[in-house]
Amino acid sequence: MAIGRRVVIVGIASHWGAELARRLERDPAVDYLAGVDTVPPPIELQRTDLIEADIRGPVLSRLLPGTNADTVVHCGILWYPEPDKPARILHDVNVIGTLQLLAACQRTETLERVVVRGSAAIYGCEGPSPSFFTEQMAGRLPLRTRFQRDISELEGYFENFARRHPHLVCCMLRYQPEIGPDLDMPLVRYLSLPVVPTQLGFDPRLQLLHADDATGALEAATRNPVCGAVNVAPSGSISLSHLLRLARRPSLPIPHPLFGPALERLGRQLGAGPVYGDGVRLLRFGRGVDNQRLRTEIGYEPRFDAVAAVRDFAAKSRGRRVGPSLHPGDLVGRLARVGG
C-alpha cells in the first residue's frame, strides 16, 4: 500500500500487541505508531507513542480521534487473568472494553480499518462438532464457558459496528491457542509440566498456532485486512497424545468427571484462574478450524503446520527439563539404541 499509515495498537502491553509494534516499527511505510494500555509494554519500543488509558472507560473516545489513526488493531482481549487483571474483571475488559473501543473508533473520522484479535472459542468445544469449522459456522454449538460467551458477545457488537460503518474494513481474527517455548501462558505451562494430566479415554485434536505465525498473521492482517471473520490456525491438526509424545511429556490420564476440579486447582497454579478460557473442554474434545481464508484472502501462509509447530516447541523447550527424561519413549529408545 502506497499511503503512509497511522496505526494504533490497543493492548500494547500484551505479548502480541508488543510484538506487532516491534514489527511495524521496522516498516518505514508506517508513519505513526501508538499503543494504548494501562501499563508499559514488556519490551523496549523505539518510536511507538504510549498512551496510558484504560479501555474500559470513556477516556479512549477523547484520545483516539486526536491520533488521526487510519488503522486500529485491538490486541486487548484477554484469554486468562493476568497479575493486574484478576478473573472477575475479564468480562469488563473483553466486552465493555471492546464496546468502548468501538465507540472511540466511531468518532475517529480518519479511520479506515479495524482489526480485532479474537478467539476461535466462539465455535465452542463439543465432541460431535465438524472437524474443521469455517467462518460461517459460528454460533451453531452451545457456548459453555464465560470466555466463549464473552467472545460471542463482543463479536456480535463488532458485527453490528461493521454493518453500521460499511466504509470501514472490519476484520475479526479468530485465533486458535498459541504455542511457543517463550510464551508464558497457561496452556504452554500445562504442556511443560513434568507429568501432564489428561482426560482418560479422550484424545482431542488440537491446532496450536506457532508464536511466530501468530504474530505473522496479525501483521499480515494489519497490512491487508478483509471484511468479516478470519480463522487463524495452522494447517492440519495434532492429537494431544501425539503432541505429548513429540514433546516427551509423560501423561497421567484421569477419569474426566474428576478432571474438572483437579484441573481447576492445577489451573490456578498455572495462572488460568478458575478456568476462564475453554481449557477443560478444549482438552477433552479439541477443535479444528479451516484456515483457507487466512491463506487465500489475507495472503498469510503459516510457516508451521500443526505438527511442525509442536516439533519446534519440543526442540526449543527441551533444555528446560531438570534431570533425565522419564518418558517411556526415551526409555525404550535408549534400550533400542543399546540393542541396535
Place this chain on the structure above:
Amino acid sequence: MSAEPQTDAPKAPNAEVLADFLRRMRLGIEDGLDPKSAAQRAALDLPKSLRDAVERLSQRLRGEYDEDEWGFDEQFAEAVYPLFEFLYDTWWRVEADGVRHVPAHGRALLVANHAGSLFPFDASMILGAIMKEHPLPRWARFLVLDWAFVLPFLSTFMRRVGGVPASPHNATRLLQQDELVMAFPEGAKGTGKQFSERYRLQRFGRGGFVEVALRAGAPIIPVAVVGAEEIYPKLADAKPLARAIGAPFVPITPTFPWLGPLGLIPLPSRWRIEFCEPIELSRYGPDAADDQRLLFDVSEQVRETIQEKLYENLVKRGSTFL
C-alpha cells in the same frame, strides 16, 4: 493410500528370549561390568526381530508416526486390523460381492443400510471387504453418529481408525480430498429399530448425502449389508436410561444387559455385503445440490436399490447362523 501388510511381523518376546537375556546380563555383571554395560552386551545377542519390534515401539512412543488432519492413524488402524479380520473371516464369515465397483483411487461415497443396535459393526465389515477383496485395497473413512464422539475411548478409537463426526461439512471436505467415504443415511433410526423391523430400510434423512455427493462431484455406490441386524437383536429399549445418559437409545437384547460384559459379544450371524453399480452424478454439476427434488429422487433411487439387494442377499444367505 494403500495398506502394505507388515511382512516381518515380530514374534512376541517369549520367556526363553527373556531368560536368555537375563542370563547373559548376569554373566556380564559377574565379569565385573556395571549393569548398564552388561545390559548393552546382552542386548547385542537378542534376535533381530525383537530388536526391530523394540525399535518400532520406541518410534511410536517418541511420536514418530503420522496422523492426518482428521486424526486418522494408519499405524493404529493396521495394528487393530487383525481383530476385524478375525470377525470378518471366522466370526461372521462375510461374503462380499461387487467390490470391483469401488474405485481404486479418487472420491466416492458409499451409502449403506445401518444395523446392529449396540455396536454397529457394519462400517468395519464394509471396510474389511474393501481391504480384503479389492485388488487395490484402501482405507475408507466413515461418518459416525454424533453421540459416539462424546464417549471416552470410543471417540478416540473411532477417530484413529478413520471415523469422523457425521456432518455434511466433514463429508464434503473428505470427498474433496479424494477419499472414500462411508455414510449411513438411516443413522440412529437404522441401528435403533426393533428386531421385528429388520431389513426394512428407514427414512434416508433429508437426502443430505446426495447433496454432499453432488457438491463434491462424487459417485454414490449403494451397499447392502445383510447380517448386522442379527448381531445384537434389539428386543426393547430402555428409554429412561437412554434419556438419563443422553444416548439415542439403549437396546435390550437377549444377552445384554443380562450377561453383563458377555452380552457385548455379538452373535455370530452369517453376513453378505453387496456393492452395487455406482450412480454417476457428475453430469448434474455442483449447483444441482440445491435442487431438493433431485435430492429426493436420487435418495429414493439409492434406497430402493439397497432394499432390493437386501432381499436378494437375504435369500442368497439362507440360514442366519449356520
